[in-house]
Amino acid sequence: MMNYKMVKQVHRRIKTSTKILSKTMIVMCVLFLLSGILLDRGMMLLALLTAGMYFLYEANSVKDYEYVMEGSAFTIAVIRGRRRRREEHELDLKNLEVVAPNWHEAVAKYRLKGGTERLPKYDYTSYEPDIPYYTMIITENQRKIKLLLDLPEDMLQAMKRMNPQKVFVHN
Numbered sequence: 001m002m003n004y005k006m007v008k009q010v011h012r013r014i015k016t017s018t019k020i021l022s023k024t025m026i027v028m029c030v031l032f033l034l035s036g037i038l039l040d041r042g043m044m045l046l047a048l049l050t051a052g053m054y055f056l057y058e059a060n061s062v063k064d065y066e067y068v069m070e071g072s073a074f075t076i077a078v079i080r081g082r083r084r085r086r087e088e089h090e091l092d093l094k095n096l097e098v099v100a101p102n103w104h105e106a107v108a109k110y111r112l113k114g115g116t117e118r119l120p121k122y123d124y125t126s127y128e129p130d131i132p133y134y135t136m137i138i139t140e141n142q143r144k145i146k147l148l149l150d151l152p153e154d155m156l157q158a159m160k161r162m163n164p165q166k167v168f169v170h171n
Helices: 016-038 043-061 105-110 153-162
Strands: 005-011 063-070 073-080 084-092 096-101 121-124 134-140 143-149
Touching: 005 153, 016 043, 063 153, 073 121, 084 134, 096 105, 096 153, 105 134
Parallel strands: 121 143
Antiparallel strands: 005 063, 063 073, 073 084, 096 134, 134 143
16 A cells, blocks of 8 residues: 555635625624714623624635645544634545435435435535535445545545545546
């Protein structure tokens, strides 16, 4: 078996609704602060609470993902607010069933519409329209799960060398 370590960090694109909500909270905070200065000091408490909510929301809405492949071990970590890192999945690629582009027929039976098998789904993609994502079906803790991933070409090729019949790359 080859000894190597590949790391890929994926930044999730911020949704438009998240941007609108963040800007709305900033405007509300400024308005409460100004009304607290001009009208009633009790409004400053609302400004403080709105600012606190903004910082909590901002820390939890920014997500990055990190894929680490070391030998046959594949780990997915979620990084929230650019500070807190938590490993979500520690997978063994020996338990891999299939890796294919989302449109491929090898994963057709696991699709939301038209598929015959329903699995727990975990989405770790960037939501960028020009980056193709892959569907990975793998067993974790004696249950089959579905992962949506933005896998780089070098990780795909390494997976294909380990499991040539189970990995389908984008042509």
